[in-house]
Amino acid sequence: MSGTQDRLVYMANQIARNFAVQGEAVAIAATARHILDFWDPRMREAILAGDRAGLSDIAAGAIARLQASP
Amino acid sequence: MGYEPQADFGTPEVRADTQVTLTIDGRSVTVPAGTSVMRAATTSGGAIPSLCATDSLAAFGSCRMCLVEVEGMRGTPASCTTPVAQDMIVRTQTPRLEKLRRGVMELYISDHPLDCLTCSANNDCELQDTAAEVGLRDVRYGYAGAHHLGQQPDLSNPYFLFAPDKCIVCSRCVRACDEVQGTLALSVEGRGFASKISAGQRADDFLSSDCVSCGACVQACPTSALMEKSVKEHGKPERAVITTCAYCGVGCTFRAEMRGEQLVRMVPWKDGKANRGHSCVKGRFAWGYAHHQDRITTPMIRESVDQPWREVSWDEALAFTAGRISAIKAQHGARALGGITSSRCTNEETFLVQKLVRAGFGSNNVDTCARVCHSPTGYGLKTTFGTSAGTQDFDSVMDADVILVIGANPTDAHPVFASRMKRRLRQGAQLIVIDPRRIDLVRSPHVQAAHHLPLQPGTNVAVLTAMAHVIVTEGLADEDFVRDRCDWDEYQDWARFVSDPQHSPEFLEAVTKVPAAELRAAARLYATGGNGAIYYGLGVTEHSQGSSTVMAIANLAMATGNIGRPGVGVNPLRGQNNVQGACDMGSFPHELSGYRHISDGATRTMFEQDWGVALDPEPGLRIPNMLDAAVDGTFKAIYIQGEDILQSDPNTHHVAAGLAAMDCVIVHDLFLNETANYAHVFLPGSTFLEKNGTFTNAERRIQPVRKVMEPANGLEDWQVTQALANALGLGWAYTHPAQILDEIARLTPTFAGVSWDRLEREASLQWPVNDQFPDGAPVMYVDGFVRGKGHFVVTDYVPTDEKTGPRYPLLLTTGRILSQYNVGAQTRRTANTAWHPEDVLEIHPLDAENRGLKEGDWARLASRTGETSLRVSVTDRVAPGVVYTTFHHPETQANVVTTDYSDWATNCPEYKVTAVQVTPSNGPSDWQEDYAGLTARSRRIAAEPAE
Amino acid sequence: MTTEAVIAEILAAHPREQSALLPILHDVQAEFGYVDAAAERIIADALNLSRAEVHGVVSFYHDFRSAPDPRPVVQICQAESCKARGIDTLMQAARDAAGERVRLAPVYCLGLCSVGPNARVRDQLHARLDEAQLVSLVKAQ
Numbered sequence A: 001m002s003g004t005q006d007r008l009v010y011m012a013n014q015i016a017r018n019f020a021v022q023g024e025a026v027a028i029a030a031t032a033r034h035i036l037d038f039w040d041p042r043m044r045e046a047i048l049a050g051d052r053a054g055l056s057d058i059a060a061g062a063i064a065r066l067q068a069s070p
Numbered sequence B: 001m002g003y004e005p006q007a008d009f010g011t012p013e014v015r016a017d018t019q020v021t022l023t024i025d026g027r028s029v030t031v032p033a034g035t036s037v038m039r040a041a042t043t044s045g046g047a048i049p050s051l052c053a054t055d056s057l058a059a060f061g062s063c064r065m066c067l068v069e070v071e072g073m074r075g076t077p078a079s080c081t082t083p084v085a086q087d088m089i090v091r092t093q094t095p096r097l098e099k100l101r102r103g104v105m106e107l108y109i110s111d112h113p114l115d116c117l118t119c120s121a122n123n124d125c126e127l128q129d130t131a132a133e134v135g136l137r138d139v140r141y142g143y144a145g146a147h148h149l150g151q152q153p154d155l156s157n158p159y160f161l162f163a164p165d166k167c168i169v170c171s172r173c174v175r176a177c178d179e180v181q182g183t184l185a186l187s188v189e190g191r192g193f194a195s196k197i198s199a200g201q202r203a204d205d206f207l208s209s210d211c212v213s214c215g216a217c218v219q220a221c222p223t224s225a226l227m228e229k230s231v232k233e234h235g236k237p238e239r240a241v242i243t244t245c246a247y248c249g250v251g252c253t254f255r256a257e258m259r260g261e262q263l264v265r266m267v268p269w270k271d272g273k274a275n276r277g278h279s280c281v282k283g284r285f286a287w288g289y290a291h292h293q294d295r296i297t298t299p300m301i302r303e304s305v306d307q308p309w310r311e312v313s314w315d316e317a318l319a320f321t322a323g324r325i326s327a328i329k330a331q332h333g334a335r336a337l338g339g340i341t342s343s344r345c346t347n348e349e350t351f352l353v354q355k356l357v358r359a360g361f362g363s364n365n366v367d368t369c370a371r372v373c374h375s376p377t378g379y380g381l382k383t384t385f386g387t388s389a390g391t392q393d394f395d396s397v398m399d400a401d402v403i404l405v406i407g408a409n410p411t412d413a414h415p416v417f418a419s420r421m422k423r424r425l426r427q428g429a430q431l432i433v434i435d436p437r438r439i440d441l442v443r444s445p446h447v448q449a450a451h452h453l454p455l456q457p458g459t460n461v462a463v464l465t466a467m468a469h470v471i472v473t474e475g476l477a478d479e480d481f482v483r484d485r486c487d488w489d490e491y492q493d494w495a496r497f498v499s500d501p502q503h504s505p506e507f508l509e510a511v512t513k514v515p516a517a518e519l520r521a522a523a524r525l526y527a528t529g530g531n532g533a534i535y536y537g538l539g540v541t542e543h544s545q546g547s548s549t550v551m552a553i554a555n556l557a558m559a560t561g562n563i564g565r566p567g568v569g570v571n572p573l574r575g576q577n578n579v580q581g582a583c584d585m586g587s588f589p590h591e592l593s594g595y596r597h598i599s600d601g602a603t604r605t606m607f608e609q610d611w612g613v614a615l616d617p618e619p620g621l622r623i624p625n626m627l628d629a630a631v632d633g634t635f636k637a638i639y640i641q642g643e644d645i646l647q648s649d650p651n652t653h654h655v656a657a658g659l660a661a662m663d664c665v666i667v668h669d670l671f672l673n674e675t676a677n678y679a680h681v682f683l684p685g686s687t688f689l690e691k692n693g694t695f696t697n698a699e700r701r702i703q704p705v706r707k708v709m710e711p712a713n714g715l716e717d718w719q720v721t722q723a724l725a726n727a728l729g730l731g732w733a734y735t736h737p738a739q740i741l742d743e744i745a746r747l748t749p750t751f752a753g754v755s756w757d758r759l760e761r762e763a764s765l766q767w768p769v770n771d772q773f774p775d776g777a778p779v780m781y782v783d784g785f786v787r788g789k790g791h792f793v794v795t796d797y798v799p800t801d802e803k804t805g806p807r808y809p810l811l812l813t814t815g816r817i818l819s820q821y822n823v824g825a826q827t828r829r830t831a832n833t834a835w836h837p838e839d840v841l842e843i844h845p846l847d848a849e850n851r852g853l854k855e856g857d858w859a860r861l862a863s864r865t866g867e868t869s870l871r872v873s874v875t876d877r878v879a880p881g882v883v884y885t886t887f888h889h890p891e892t893q894a895n896v897v898t899t900d901y902s903d904w905a906t907n908c909p910e911y912k913v914t915a916v917q918v919t920p921s922n923g924p925s926d927w928q929e930d931y932a933g934l935t936a937r938s939r940r941i942a943a944e945p946a947e
Numbered sequence C: 001m002t003t004e005a006v007i008a009e010i011l012a013a014h015p016r017e018q019s020a021l022l023p024i025l026h027d028v029q030a031e032f033g034y035v036d037a038a039a040e041r042i043i044a045d046a047l048n049l050s051r052a053e054v055h056g057v058v059s060f061y062h063d064f065r066s067a068p069d070p071r072p073v074v075q076i077c078q079a080e081s082c083k084a085r086g087i088d089t090l091m092q093a094a095r096d097a098a099g100e101r102v103r104l105a106p107v108y109c110l111g112l113c114s115v116g117p118n119a120r121v122r123d124q125l126h127a128r129l130d131e132a133q134l135v136s137l138v139k140a141q
């Protein structure tokens, strides 16, 4: 893994993957909640500002949700 | 205070519902039914001479010294083996008894050297006391019988000696090793007068025998036949202070026996509720590091890490540090600052460090070494049960019928608890072990696991899901319990999930490598074998699915109704002594003490009012994020108390890069540890012997740590943190940790009823201690879960991204060993190295043969992240395809090879799974040699102290 | 057969229970004339006892030796045919002749059943023994 953005994307995807079993809607909400609860605001800002190409659908959904209501 | 050994009541305490009243020497005595006459006499103020009895062991009845007369009974029964009866009339002192006892005593003395005056046990010898008690003056047999006289002492153990000439063959040592420790390393060799105590087999000495140096035999020995070498060296102790071990999460309490300022020996405290009078080699003997020459006692600073250290005064060091911190804060903001608390320090010290970071630095960038061990426990148990802690006390294991050990190696990592567990197993409880490696518990004398599931590393969730599948689909779940205590809808979702044929043991066998039939049998046993208790360790948490595994364990316990009474439960075995405490004290970046989220306004306001500052409402950075941010240039300064993150955290190269990028690294420790190679400030720390405070063990038991000697560095650790805070202008004025504990209690509902005074009186308290549980809670969730209903969480098995392939075909998993502790900073500086001089790599014979490796060869261990070299040990303890090592020695730097994959929820690093290749090598790797060079350079201390 | 293999055979003939310890030790003693440290280890491992425990038992009973017996050995067949042909009636005389100086070891069938009672000294077989022959055989050692 190189670079902080890659790492953040990896982390978000990993969280999303573990919630995925609960179904997409729940997983998106849970992933967003998890990031809100456990990530330093700078990390959240960075992932919001950065390239989202590598995000899974659920992770992307969660980030979009965080953007809508941070 | 004069020196008194702890009272010995001769035979163990008996718990019974009925009481029996009898008369002993005219006194009326009431004791629980089943108590021995000896114990009834001694607990009521009488004394009966004895030699083979001691209250840590079942009565044996061999020495015939404790004879008494009982009205209506013929002869003179041994009081240690005779139980009391209602209305019994006992006489312990009559002319006939005196004569008999004197005769027995003469036999013992005739075979014993009469050099009491020069013996190091003089005045601390039961033989001597008993001889005096029975009035023995001269010996009729002469001293010619002398079977044991003139035999050479066995000095092989680094900490204690065995002098056969002083031995009276009472077999207390043998029985202590069998009953208390469960190692069975000793035996009585030969018979009759020629018999003697022998360790191992004929040619063995103590060191080469199975002895694990727990000291139980030394403690049980009535004479100086088995005795600590330190007593010979320093003389007899003059006073004793009760304190708590600073090594592992068992939290054994000890009498630190002192002579002046010199610690003479540590003797396990019989009234300690965690250890019940037992100990292991670390706590009992490995305290010599406190006086080791490597210890740094003067503060040191340097402008940059390529310079040698400069020894300075405390004032100068603190002013320098405060100056740097303030400058960084002014330039980069509060969020560029952070700190790491230590699971080895006290609750009070930990609380102060996080307070310094939150209230002083002004950020929530505080984390703790529990990040790298038990953070998933916090997350998983809080999510499912509502509290981030184990559910039971240690005593509970004595009520367990089925013990499931997963990802833990108690005989090495939690030895005193393991001895309790083994005692229960010898009584007939059944054992299931889930571990890639055949740990000692799987099969060792008198203990045999009913099932060992040697799973592929990284497949815990799959194995637990398969067990749940069996339990649900075979109708073994305790649905009444679930309906009553848990959320029924969630249970049904979960039950549907685990029932899926894709989660059957047969289907998952390809992934887990666990034979399905064996897994089914294990699941049935856990669900139906009576009280089922789960104990787990770092083999559960240190995975990319660590949090999922903890929740899967909790699911299993709830589904089978194994929660809320003695003998059951979910029990994390904590690594370091105060992991539980450090977590409780608000060491995580998102949580204040008592596991309350920093975004919770009411809680934050309470702290803000108490501390008189505004707190950042957003979670801060975790350790790995701090290191990332440092490399990115947004994190600049760190205060690290009592941790060696360079050695203990994964991916050493990445940690080194992060530290190297910071402007101010403050290391507060006993030794110039590996992390200090990158430090600008070194603040000398104090050992647990030099400070007051409290530790909280794995059973949530808060116990006092007491200062037995003055700190060599002049300040207790909490005083150092306070001095730093005050250099930053915070104006703290604690004069004793009791005041810090009061602040913790004031701000933390689960600690509301805890105070130093109360701990002085009651010795220990198991949190929660508050209005609901005024005396604490040995077993949790007796009347329901904290969060209302128990929460079932569907835990999907998401395999790790760390995969084997052609280049790295083997899976490395890591662990620890009995005689060493964590990164070994302390134990490596003691004689414990006699047992573990270096880290070795365990490899299966097939894999070894494929690579042309033989026992003891050097091998290169390489992963995607790095490589190191170490010697191999060829053994079928590990399965083909799996290799194993420990991480106690910096020379090996096992974490050079571990990756930065981590738990999805908590970023607890995945120490337990790394894809590696092993090839023959000639010796240490380049990295090891470079590193040795760097270490030597960065540890230079300027010859001229700059004063 | 290696020592380990022989002990493995003995172990296989007994239940894997701690109560089998004494019978196993007797068989090993009879087979080798001693129970040494290596044998103690193998037996301890098989019965899941500690090696100290097994050593304690071995050293407690005078029946067990810890090292090879330096005395000369006369192996006397105690199996069915030799019994039928009267070996039992010769044993007392053999024991008297042996005293403490010569070790008499039981064996079970030397393969000469039709010409018993039989005995063996080193590689030499002796058949059709009567009391006088057996006594002189023992004395000759």
Ligand code: SF4
Pocket (backbone or CB within 6 Å): B173, B176, B177, B181, B183, B184, B185, B186, B210, B211, B212, B213, B214, B215, B216, B217, B218
């Ligand atoms: S120190 Fe412990 S393990 Fe060693 S012989 Fe004594 S009781 Fe047994």
Ligand code: SF4
Pocket (backbone or CB within 6 Å): B166, B167, B168, B169, B170, B171, B172, B173, B174, B197, B217, B220, B221, B222, B223, B225, B226
């Ligand atoms: S060494 Fe001590 S405890 Fe052991 S038999 Fe001898 S006197 Fe008793």
Ligand code: SF4
Pocket (backbone or CB within 6 Å): B245, B246, B247, B248, B249, B250, B251, B252, B275, B279, B280, B281, B282, B283, B284, B414, B415, B416, B417
């Ligand atoms: S290291 Fe653990 S088991 Fe050993 S004495 Fe200390 S607390 Fe007890």
Ligand code: FES
Pocket (backbone or CB within 6 Å): B049, B050, B051, B052, B053, B060, B061, B062, B063, B064, B065, B066, B067, B078, B079, B080, B081
């Ligand atoms: S103390 Fe009772 S027989 Fe030894």
Ligand code: FES
Pocket (backbone or CB within 6 Å): C077, C078, C079, C080, C081, C082, C083, C108, C109, C110, C111, C112, C113, C116, C118
């Ligand atoms: S029975 Fe004696 S030789 Fe066969």
